[in-house]
Amino acid sequence: MDDTINNNFISLNPPVKLHRGVLEYLKNMKENREMLLQFVRRDFKIKYRGSILGYLWSLLEPTLTALVYTVLILLIRGGGFYRQPLWLFGGIIMFQFFRETLVGGMQSLSQNRGLIKRIYFPREIFATSNMLSKLIFLILAMFPLIPLLYYYGFEINYNQLYIIPAIFGLGIFGLGLGYLLCCAHTIYSDIGIITKHAIFFLFFLSPILWKLDKIPEEHLDLYLTINPLAVFLTMFRYGLDGVSVPLENSIIIQAFVTSIAVLIIGISIFKRFEGSVIKYL
């Protein structure tokens, strides 16, 4: 009888050091692609289950929100801004993608309590699959943009390519913040409440209901540095319109560097503490 522990044995759920977090994450994502895909399917399927209109809601919901804010702007300012419906709608669906990625990532442990307490598997799958399913919903929500673009005289040019990195950057940023807050939120539910209000605040602090020219010239660089969201939103809106984006490349690169740094820090912290916070679920 051989009772020695050899290499075939794994220590279940071993502690992950801070600097190993990202490597572990990449390894787990690669090994568990099938599982990831199934979770994306799950998130996608249950969102509108039980509603009559189903996926049509992913188009209607942002449209209704945009309508509310259009009325609000007309009431307060007495008039809209340049191509307002188009820009407003674009901003709203992008912000919604960001918010849902962040909140879904933050709540990924508490929302999946049932499954987590049943079997061990890499729990970082939840936040990432949530982001991917929200990406699908964002693409669905972009369809109402087509008639709007048509109405304003649509012109296809290479500026539209800016949309892709804008979505990408926003997803990375939201996912990073989600991972960053997840463990803290699992222990202290206060974090969730604070975050909800912070996001609401951020909505008004980002160029969604207004345009970037509201920010005084001399403060613009500082503003764009501390709010990468503004960079991605601006890229998306101008890109959509086929107009060249009025941002310097250095600012755009900076926003990406910030987002990727947030994601790396977020994943590292998540992997470091995730094993110990399960006890609080």
Next chain:
Amino acid sequence: MSELSIKLDQVSLIFTLTDSGPKKIIRSFLGPIGKKIVGTERTFTALNNISFTLHRGEVLGLIGNNGSGKSTLLQCMAGIYRPNKGTVFSKEKPFLLSGIGTGYSRKLTGRENILLLGSILGIKKKKIIEKIPELVEFAELENWIDEPLQTYSSGMNARLGMAGIAYFRPDVLLIDEVLGVGDPTFKEKSKKKIMEMVEEASTVVMASHSFSLLIDICDRIILLEGGEIKAIGDPKDVVDVYYGRKNPEDVAPLKRI
């Protein structure tokens, strides 16, 4: 005896009892200094220095009063809780079957849940789809498999859970008080299925209060008390210890035949 399957090495698990309010804030923000001011958190030792080994094909029973740490020990063995001290070594990914519901999503249909569960257990999609008809028949859910789980009765839910593990055959199966579910016929069926798995050399750990069943099917039983192993060994002897009819020292280490 066959090869080693699971080894627990001095596993301890401590829960922190969360108290809210100022004390918590001071502790969170001031670290060690804060702990000196308001005292450390109240803790609860759920498992204390647990060590044992399990071999492939062995069936282990867990008994003990409520709150003695049976479920927590199973959750530690499944890798769900990370021990504060000590390590759990395992060759395979254990699966924990506990209570009703089985971690399924209420809004997904039975079929979708099975696909999800299979993918978590690392089974190829093609193989899962092949298994589904057989599985549905076992769970007696022919008319319900494409309905969302929220429409299921609790018995149907438990049957689907049982069917999931019976057909995906995790190599290490941890069972927490589930044989009590379902109607008597299904109970008989799941017992048969578990016996089948046992014979096919899966390792099974089972927490239960039905001692007669455990004496029947287990090779060894562990008696837990206050998060510690009070006795381990021959099923009958350990149950005797539980009732105070025997001293823990007199338990035979292996099943008497």
